[in-house]
Every structure is written in C-alpha cells, then in structure tokens.
Amino acid sequence: MSTLPTPGTTVAALSALPRADFVAALGGIFEHSPWVAERAWAARPFATADALHAAMVAAVDGAARGEQLALIRAHPELAGKEAAAGTLTAASTGEQRGAGLDQCSAAELQRLRELNAAYRARFGFPFVIAVKGLGREQIIAALAQRLTHDSDAEFRTCLAEIGKIARFRLDALLA
Structure with a gap:
C-alpha cells in the first residue's frame, strides 16, 4: 500500500x-x-x-x-445552499472563505442568491469563477456581467475558470 x-x-x-x-x-x-x-x-x-x-x-x-x-455542474453555487449546509468540499470551503463569501451581509447574500438563480435559469449550470484574490464585490460584479454572455461563450468561460481553480488547487498541493 x-x-x-x-x-x-x-x-x-x-x-x-x-x-x-x-x-x-x-x-x-x-x-x-x-x-x-x-x-x-x-x-x-x-x-x-x-x-x-x-x-x-x-x-x-x-x-x-x-x-x-457535468464538470461545470459539479461546482457549487457561491454562497449557495451547499455552503449554508456545510456540504462543500474542503477546497471549495477554503476558497469561498478566502473570498469572504462566508461574511456576506444580508443584502450581499440576497443579491448573490438572486444572481445565482438568474444565471442558472439562463445557462442551466452554476456560475463558476476562480475566487482566489477576489472580494465579494468583484465576484458579484462578475456574476452580473457574465449574465450578458451568450451560452457558448459562458460555457467556455466556465471551463477556463475551472482550469484556473484547478491550478490554484494543484499549486496548493505542491506548495
């Protein structure tokens, strides 16, 4: 072994x-x-x-x-129900905490939930962004802006962001 x-x-x-x-x-x-x-x-x-x-x-x-x-859909919503239930992976928990998403005001949390719902309704998958180095305001602004993308562009953007997340996670393992 x-x-x-x-x-x-x-x-x-x-x-x-x-x-x-x-x-x-x-x-x-x-x-x-x-x-x-x-x-x-x-x-x-x-x-x-x-x-x-x-x-x-x-x-x-x-x-x-x-x-x-399926890979995109494997990602949790930011500050979503998985975070509230404590069922995020350890990596996702740390990433969201690092971006301050566990410290959202009631107004920020409501805005995130509204935008997440609109995003999922428009694209059929969760909003994915590499949150390392971003603050709550930047994440909310990016979510609102990306709602203007067409479906194919947003699909590609999510995959690119997943690649960034993976690199951060790999670097953490190798650190």
Missing part, C-alpha cells in the same frame, strides 16, 4: 504513482471529477507543474460536451 502525497509533494512523486494513487491524490483538483486525473495519468511523466496542469486541462478539453457540462 503506497502513501498518498500530502501538501509539499513533488511533481516527480506524483508522476511515479500508480494510476489509482494518482487519481486518489489528484481526483479533487477538478471538483468531484476524478476522471480528469485518470485521463491525465496516461501523459506521465510530468516534468513540471505546468505540464501536469496542461495534461489535466487537455483531458477536459478533449472530453465530450456532456462530460464538460
């Missing part, structure tokens, strides 16, 4: 893992979507974090549209 990597592990150590351990170690990098790590495993060995991330993004890019949609 091998030991799974902890924060501070190296790309070389990840590259050396058997498939099941690699997926176990990296399966949460893309929210509730271990298939991304499973498909990226075949591109080993990875010389750098950039190469590992690129292989994972390529797995998403090469996926069927239905799989990509």
Whole structure:
C-alpha cells in the first residue's frame, strides 16, 4: 500500500504513482471529477507543474460536451445552499472563505442568491469563477456581467475558470 502525497509533494512523486494513487491524490483538483486525473495519468511523466496542469486541462478539453457540462455542474453555487449546509468540499470551503463569501451581509447574500438563480435559469449550470484574490464585490460584479454572455461563450468561460481553480488547487498541493 503506497502513501498518498500530502501538501509539499513533488511533481516527480506524483508522476511515479500508480494510476489509482494518482487519481486518489489528484481526483479533487477538478471538483468531484476524478476522471480528469485518470485521463491525465496516461501523459506521465510530468516534468513540471505546468505540464501536469496542461495534461489535466487537455483531458477536459478533449472530453465530450456532456462530460464538460457535468464538470461545470459539479461546482457549487457561491454562497449557495451547499455552503449554508456545510456540504462543500474542503477546497471549495477554503476558497469561498478566502473570498469572504462566508461574511456576506444580508443584502450581499440576497443579491448573490438572486444572481445565482438568474444565471442558472439562463445557462442551466452554476456560475463558476476562480475566487482566489477576489472580494465579494468583484465576484458579484462578475456574476452580473457574465449574465450578458451568450451560452457558448459562458460555457467556455466556465471551463477556463475551472482550469484556473484547478491550478490554484494543484499549486496548493505542491506548495
């Protein structure tokens, strides 16, 4: 039985893992979507974090549209019911807390919920944004602005944001 990597592990150590351990170690990098790590495993060995991330993004890019949609839908709404219920993944909890979404005023929370509902009604999936480095006001403004996108543009934007989230999570594992 091998030991799974902890924060501070190296790309070389990840590259050396058997498939099941690699997926176990990296399966949460893309929210509730271990298939991304499973498909990226075949591109080993990875010389750098950039190469590992690129292989994972390529797995998403090469996926069927239905799989990509499922990946987007695997993401929780920001300050949504999962946050209120305490059922977010540890990574999502930390990301949302870091953006101050756990400290929304009643008015901010109401605005977020209204925008989230409008967004989901318009696009059929949750609003996804890499919140690291953003504050509540910036997130709310981005959500309102992205409601003006057409469906295809917003689908692509969500996938790009998911790639950014994955990079932040990978960097945290490798830190």
